[in-house]
Amino acid sequence: MKNVVILGTGGTIAGTGTDPTRAWHYVAAQRHIGELVAAVPELAGEPLEWEQVAQVDSKDMGWPVWQALTAALARVLAREDVAGVVVTHGTDTLEETAWLLQALHDGGKPVVLTAAMRPATAPDADGPGNLRDAVRVARAAAADGLGGVVAVMAGRVWSGAAVRKVHSHAIDAFDGGGEAPLADLHDAGVPLASGWSRAWPVCGGLGWALMSVPVPPRVEVVMSHADADGWVVDALCARDASPRGLRGLVVAGTGHGTLHERLEAALRRAEARGVVVWRSTRVACGGVLPRDGDHWSAAGPMTAAQARVALVLDLLQRQRPAV
Ligand code: ASP
Numbered sequence: 001m002k003n004v005v006i007l008g009t010g011g012t013i014a015g016t017g018t019d020p021t022r023a024w025h026y027v028a029a030q031r032h033i034g035e036l037v038a039a040v041p042e043l044a045g046e047p048l049e050w051e052q053v054a055q056v057d058s059k060d061m062g063w064p065v066w067q068a069l070t071a072a073l074a075r076v077l078a079r080e081d082v083a084g085v086v087v088t089h090g091t092d093t094l095e096e097t098a099w100l101l102q103a104l105h106d107g108g109k110p111v112v113l114t115a116a117m118r119p120a121t122a123p124d125a126d127g128p129g130n131l132r133d134a135v136r137v138a139r140a141a142a143a144d145g146l147g148g149v150v151a152v153m154a155g156r157v158w159s160g161a162a163v164r165k166v167h168s169h170a171i172d173a174f175d176g177g178g179e180a181p182l183a184d185l186h187d188a189g190v191p192l193a194s195g196w197s198r199a200w201p202v203c204g205g206l207g208w209a210l211m212s213v214p215v216p217p218r219v220e221v222v223m224s225h226a227d228a229d230g231w232v233v234d235a236l237c238a239r240d241a242s243p244r245g246l247r248g249l250v251v252a253g254t255g256h257g258t259l260h261e262r263l264e265a266a267l268r269r270a271e272a273r274g275v276v277v278w279r280s281t282r283v284a285c286g287g288v289l290p291r292d293g294d295h296w297s298a299a300g301p302m303t304a305a306q307a308r309v310a311l312v313l314d315l316l317q318r319q320r321p322a323v
Helices: 034-037 065-078 094-104 127-145 208-213 231-238 261-272 304-319
Strands: 003-010 047-054 082-088 109-113 148-153 157-158 219-222 247-255 278-283
Touching: 003 034, 003 127, 003 261, 034 127, 047 065, 065 082, 065 094, 065 208, 082 127, 094 109, 094 148, 094 157, 094 208, 094 304, 109 127, 109 208, 109 278, 127 148, 157 219, 157 247, 219 231, 231 247, 231 261, 247 261, 278 304
Parallel strands: 003 047, 003 082, 082 109, 109 148, 219 247, 247 278
Antiparallel strands: 148 157
16 A cells, blocks of 8 residues: 655644633644644554644745645655645635645645644544544545545545635534535545545646745735725735735625725726736635626636635746746
8 A cells, every 4th residue: 555645734633722621722733743643543554654844823824834835745746655645734724725736736646635623632623533534535536546636624525626614613614615525424434436426626737836936926815895995905006116016916806706886996006007806706605707798807616815826826827937
């Protein structure tokens, strides 16, 4: 059997607290990935390796951690003796990292993200079960010849392009924004060849090398809401002379990506200064589908946070010299 490599990045799954009766009083990103693996008896004796790539509360996720993670993935996935990779992560920005990884990965091997809503010290910690499931999914997928990026949480497997956090404190905190899970492990255990309820998602294949720039282009997110008069957009543009001036804006619109007329006017002023604008929605499910005559690109099913990552990658590709 080939190895599954587990890359630890922190999060609540590695969190510790001092009062087990109040599980939400804890500090994220404390335990080493080796301790998390040791807490899962079902993984004992399996061909596994682990590596601590970062140790962050994922609310603080950013480019340097993504660079370390993608460098580790590039190195590990290239190894002949590795079947797949599991990444332990915080839940807060898991959807952004998942989206990034599926955009870059060539889809040759499975990359499975997992997390927890309760810290490792909670009596009913969900991390050990999620980690066990993630390793099983990585192995089963590799055995089926499947590759790509998925997330495993609370017994369900979600596409890395669709997964999102939809509850701030429930154990079952993720869904696919209207897209069904690839598998429900409660129903039938980890699926084998024919058991996946949906096809695994195709990766973007942009390549890990896109992460080599030291500083990514600045893309910010703004929201349309009552009284959204565009003041924040004008303020962002006024700082444009800074070394990391604004290059892109994702606007989380109302409903199907509609915008307050005054915010829209400000976005057009920003666009006239060269800022690329993408339209997404603040609504949890459904996204913004492209329509004839759209002035700005529609972000499709992505959340606004995922669309921000996508626009960063899009701008990086425009900068990349042709080879
Ligand atoms: N703040 C934590 C994190 O995202 C929350 C979690 O993991 O559930 O790292």
